[in-house]
Amino acid sequence: MASAPLTRPSDVSVAAAASKPxxxxxxxxxxxxxxxxxxxxxxxxxxxxxxxxxxxxxxxxxxxxxxxxxxxxxxxxxxxxxxxxxxxxxxxxxxxxxxxxxxxxxxxxxxxxxxxxxxxxxxxxxxxxxxxxxxxxxxxxxxxxxxxxxxxxxxxxxxxxxxxxxxxxxxxxxxxxxxxxxxxxxxxxxxxxxxxxxxxxxxxxxxxxxxxxxxxxxxxxxxxxxxxxxxxxxxxxxxxxxxxxxAQRKKDEQKPSETTSLLAAQEHAENGSAHGNGNGYGSAVPLGGKHAHTEGAPAGWSRPVGVPSRSWWEYIKGYHVFFPYLWPSKDRRLQMIVIMCFIIVVIQRGVNLWVPYQVGVITNELSGQSGRHDGGEIRMPWGPICFYIFLRFIQGNNGVLGAVRSTLWIPISQYSYRELSVAAFEHVHNLSLDFHLGKKTGEVLSALGKGSSINTFLEQVTFQVVPMLVDLCVAIGYFLIAYDAYYALVISVVTFWYIYLTIRMAQWRAEIRRTMVNADREEDAVKNDSMVSYETVKYFNAEAYEFNRYRSAVKKFQDAEYHVLFSLNLMNVTQNMVFMLGLMITCFIAAHQVTAGKSTVGQFVTLLTYMAQLQSPLNFFGTFYRMIQSAMINSERMLELFKEKPTVVDKPDAGTLPSCEGDIRFNEVHFSYDNRKPALQGLDFHCAPGTTTAFVGESGGGKSTVFRLLFRFYNVISGSIQVDGHDVEELTIDSLRRHIGVVPQDTVLFNETLMYNLKYANPDATDEQVYEACRAASIHDKIMGFPDQYQTKVGERGLRLSGGEKQRVAIARTILKNPRIIMLDEATAALDTETEQHIQEALTTLAQGRTMLVIAHRLSTITRADQILVLHEGKVAERGTHEELLERRGRYANMWRKQIRAQRAADEARVLKDKADRLRRETKDGIGLDDDDSPPESEDEKAKKASGSGQRSEGEQDDGERQGEHEQRDDDSTSSGSAIK
Structure with a gap:
């Protein structure tokens, strides 16, 4: 390619052209x-x-x-x-x-x-x-x-x-x-x-x-x-x-379509605003129900299996829910401390800029290029060196400024951790029953322990990320002003590619690290579940299985950890390579300018110092990104925990129930735990104040659901539940539950003293009131027989007490609460006859003047209930008193006959067993055989005889029962235990 002529092609000479203005x-x-x-x-x-x-x-x-x-x-x-x-x-x-x-x-x-x-x-x-x-x-x-x-x-x-x-x-x-x-x-x-x-x-x-x-x-x-x-x-x-x-899609969406369901918009609106805790047990879903929720809600509080696809703004919006718990909005002193910390951060940015410049000043002084030496004599730069030492003394997080800032931040950090941890703990307690039925205790406890991760995350963003970005921007501006645009361009490109490659590789590592974190959580969950289920492990000799299960969990965690560490080393090498390339280019440019006389040696040293100092925030960005990612993954479970919402909450205009007479009415109540099978279908009944209502029926009939709805663990789908004429959904949950006492089938006690557990129902109760409640529950004498009496520790979940003792403690707690409505959920199930008699006596005392709702499988305990409701598939199949239901010869009468036969067989077997034990003792003591023609029956023969006596033909038994049913009814009821009055 030829060069263009230097002058225009004309008769004018080059000299004349050059001389033209x-x-x-x-x-x-x-x-x-x-x-x-x-x-x-x-x-x-x-x-x-x-x-x-x-x-x-x-x-x-x-x-x-x-x-x-x-x-x-x-x-x-x-x-x-x-x-x-x-x-x-x-x-x-x-x-x-x-x-x-x-x-x-x-x-x-x-x-x-x-x-x-x-x-x-x-x-x-x-x-x-x-x-x-x-x-x-x-x-x-x-x-x-x-x-x-x-x-x-x-x-x-x-x-x-x-x-x-x-x-x-x-x-x-x-x-x-x-x-x-x-x-x-x-x-x-x-x-x-x-x-x-x-x-x-x-x-x-x-x-x-x-x-x-x-x-x-x-x-x-x-x-x-x-x-x-x-x-x-x-x-x-x-x-x-x-x-x-x-544009075409929007236009098509605006056109009415014959294939579009008229209910689609309504269903979408309902589904979009009625999410619960996300558990299949959480919300009722009837057609047209007033509490519908989406069918596609996730099942349970499950662990995320992959990195969520979210934009950065969605992450910020997600984590902003923590800010009300982290900012000391009501403490002026802490707010002033925060402002002081930010001022220190600004001063630190200036110090970081001044240190490299001061190194250049000292270099120019020593090289004689400062312009202040006389006749070529180089003076000792005492002042610049001392000032440089002072700057280094206060520079960085390990310097005076960093130490002061860290010390000032301690109460802020403690405040944030305290507020966040307590708020998370309170939030979990405020969640509805559906969440707690689907949770995994180990994972919830792990999530609750991540308050420190949130605190660390926000502290690092405030005092590491933002200052790092400021340092990078200041560095680009400094190179642009103090040197030229070439340096600023190189630093900008190196910074971008360093950060971009770090983010991309960190995103690649995110799934690997998430796998490791999930494996760590699984290891903790296996360990926690095995320790909690200690007795179950021993019952089944499953120690070897548990050891192998835990060893497998540890191995899975270590495999994931290896991949995390390998990817970390690879990212470090990549980051260092990018920065070294930028350092090489800037050094070549600076060296060329020094040799050309365009800059001084001091400027070259300043450049090297500043580049080395710039490497710190860049290197920290890689480390920080990993720490932030770790903190975000660790705190993600707490974030998801905070996002869980209770399905049962008070209405904004809900009133209180200051007093309660105990009048309960279910009006055509429909309910379902999910949309596959209804739990209650048009349930309707009334409990007058001071009466006892018993619920019987096969498992899954809806008995426990009645209790859960009355206690407002769930809301009904349609119909209503009224207490003293008030719809329970129009009342605050707290005021309703204050008037309801519950004696569950399996009483769970805190690992504290008996006095603590008893006063849990009424912290203001005096010791004498506790003693009276225990006497009424027939447990006071038993407690006084313990070495530590009322200060006895009950153990984890009350395991140091027997089932009957725990039940009587539960009854005493309910007496201390003094509610008007009492719900008994099979309170005497799985207890021996003597313990059951003590429990029934305590329940008789508890029931005086109160409305009782009882779930019972032992029909002998409810023969004197004011009304008995037989539930079948969520409906009232039969209702009436004990005598009325026997006369109808329906489901209840059939259940009664089966239990009587089983009770008679058990009684006969017990008599034979006692006789066999007596004969065994007599033989052992040398008394010898009786003068009968045959020796005593063997154990097998006795068992067969007992079995035969309990297996008479059904026709014979039915005939006998029909002949003496009315005469023996009271005797059968009395012999089987005391009834709830």
Whole structure:
């Protein structure tokens, strides 16, 4: 390629042309330089701004259909809202396109980025060809080419990574790029087509005079035109492949369709706003019910199996639920401490900037380049050295400023941990029964222990991430001002690629680390479950199985840990390689300027010091990203715990129940734990004050469901439950439960003293009131026989007490609570006859003047109940007194006959066993055989005889029972135990 002539082809001589006055197009040149400098910065800023806007809008748009519910947690703080959108496909701002069309956008973006490579090749070729003329494009053009290529690579990466892609942020950036490219093209043509000076190593327009466009300038303009054409094609394809189909979809959605269900919108609205805890046991789901929820709710509080697909804004919105518990809004002293800590952080940023500069000052003093020495004599820089030592003394987290800041932050950290941990504990207690039925205790306890992870996460963001980003921005600005744009460009590119590669590799490691964390949790869960089930393990001689199970869990954790550590080392090598490449380039540039006399040795040392100091925040970013990721994964379970919402809450206008007479009425109550099988179907009954109502029937008939609904563990689907004429859903849960006492089948006690457990029902009760309640429950004398009496520790879950003792303690607690309504859930099940008699005596005392609801499998305990309800498949199959139900010869009479036969067989077997034991003792004592013709019966013969006596023909038994049923009814009832009166 030949060089352009230096003079215009005319009769005028070169000397005459050179002597002509020439006025450069100064304004056009300034515009060109400014746009060259600003092009990559404007494009990058515009892309980040549009990307941020789109992320926020997408996250908001994904949950726009969720009706906000104002609920308050402990201390009046707002409870986090469960996000139903996690079960609803997210609505996207732009629809995703087929892979073939997406590849088209990617290849066009690659072409646009390669045009800058073409410009670079053109510049390098021109510089080599015109090296004798010392041609160089100038710093503005270098910044434009390198910076723009870097930004376009960023666009390409976002196309590959983001979904959907391309999206609105790409379109906005392409439009902005076209505008800037047109400005550059117009300025270049305006400059090149007129008389102008060529570029030179001294400056952009310090070279020879040109009168027309050179071949190099024509090549530059052609490449610019190709780039503009590619950008316009990208914009056009976006309108065709993305915007057009999106507009058509919206248009189609607005058209009425004959195939669209009229109930679809209503169902979507109901489903979108009625999520519970996410357990299948959690909410009732009848058709048309008033408490419907989505059918696709996740089952149980399950561990996440993969990294959730969330945008950064969704993560921020998710974690912002913790902020009310972390900011000391009511403590002015702590707020002032926070402000002081931030001031110290700002001072630390200035110190970090000053230390490298001070090193350069000392170097110039010692090298004689400071300009302050006399006659070449180098003085000892006492002052600069002392000041440098002082700066290093207060610099960093280990310096004075860092120590002061850390000390001041201690009460803030303690406040945050205390508030968050207590709030999480209270929140779990406020969740409904459906959550606790589906939870895994080990995982909930692990999640509750992650308050420190949240605290660490926020502290690191506040005092590590933000200062690190400030340090990086200050470093770029410092290199731009103190050195030149080349350094700022190198630092910007190195910083970006360092952070980008760190994030990408950390995202790759996220799944690996999540696997390790889940394995660690599983190991803890196995260990916890095995320790809690200690007796069960011993019952089945399962020690070897438990050892192998735990060993397998540990091995699984260690396998995941190996992959985590290997990926960590690989990421460290990659980070170091990127930074060393940037350090090499900056050192070459600085060394060249020192040898050319453009900078001093002190500036070179300052550069090295600042680069070494810059490596710290970059290295820390990798470490920090791992710590943040670890903290986020560890705290994710607490976040999910906070997002769990109680399915049963007080209505905003709920009233209180100050007093209670005990009148209970179920009005056509329908309920289902899920949408597959109803638990109650039109249940209707009334309990007058002071009466006893018993519920009997086969398992699954709905007996326990009645208790759970009355105690407001769940809400009914349809119908109503009234207490003293008030709908329970119109009352506060606390005021209702204060008037209800429960004696469960399996009483669970705290691992505290008996006095603590007894006073748990009424902390204000006196010791004498506790003694009276225990006497009424027939347990006082037993407690006084213990070595520590009422200060006796009951053990884990009360295991040091027998079943009957725990039941009587439960009855005493209920007496201390003094409720008007008492629910007995098979309180005498699985107890021996003597213990059952004591329990029945205590229950008779407890029932005086109170409304009793009893679930009983032993029908002999409810023969004197005021009414007995036989439940079958959620309905009242029979109702009446004991005598009335026997006369009907229905389900209840059949259950009664079966229990009487079983009781008679058991009594006869017991008599035979006693006789056999007596004979065995007599033989052992040498009394000998009786004078009968035959020896005593063997044990097998006795058992067969007992079995035979209990297996008479059913017809004979039925006849006998029918003959004496009315005469023996009271005797049978009395002989089987005392009834609840």
């Amino acid at each position: 020439w006025v450069p197009n100064h304004t056009t040149g300034v515009i060109l330089d400014v746009v060259h400098y600003a092009y990559p910065i404007i494009l990058l800023f515009f892309f980040l701004l549009s990307f941020t806007y789109r992320s926020i809008r997408s996250a908001s748009n994904a949950s726009h259909n969720i009706a906000p519910v104002t609920q308050r947690g402990p201390g009046g703080k707002p409870l986090p809202r469960t996000d139903p959108s996690r079960n609803i496909p997210k609505e996207k701002l732009e629809g995703d396109i087929p892979p073939s069309q997406k590849h088209l956008f990617e290849w066009l973006s690659v072409g646009a980025a390669l045009t800058f490579i073409g410009n670079v090749i053109n510049v390098i070729t021109h510089a080599l060809y015109s090296r004798k003329e010392q041609w160089w494009c100038g710093q503005p053009a270098v910044i434009y080419l390198v910076g723009s290529f870097f930004v376009y690579c960023l666009f390409l990466i976002s196309l590959l990574d983001s979904s959907p892609s391309p999206n609105g942020s790409h379109l906005a950036t392409w439009i902005c790029a076209v505008v800037l490219e047109i400005i550059l093209l117009a300025a270049s043509l305006s400059l090149y087509t007129h008389e102008h000076r060529d570029s030179h190593v001294k400056g952009p327009r310090e070279g020879p005079l040109r009168f027309r466009m050179t071949e190099w300038e024509i090549t530059e303009v052609v490449i610019d035109l190709v780039r503009i054409l590619l950008l316009l094609i990208l914009i056009g394809f976006y309108r065709i492949f993305v915007s057009g189909p999106k």
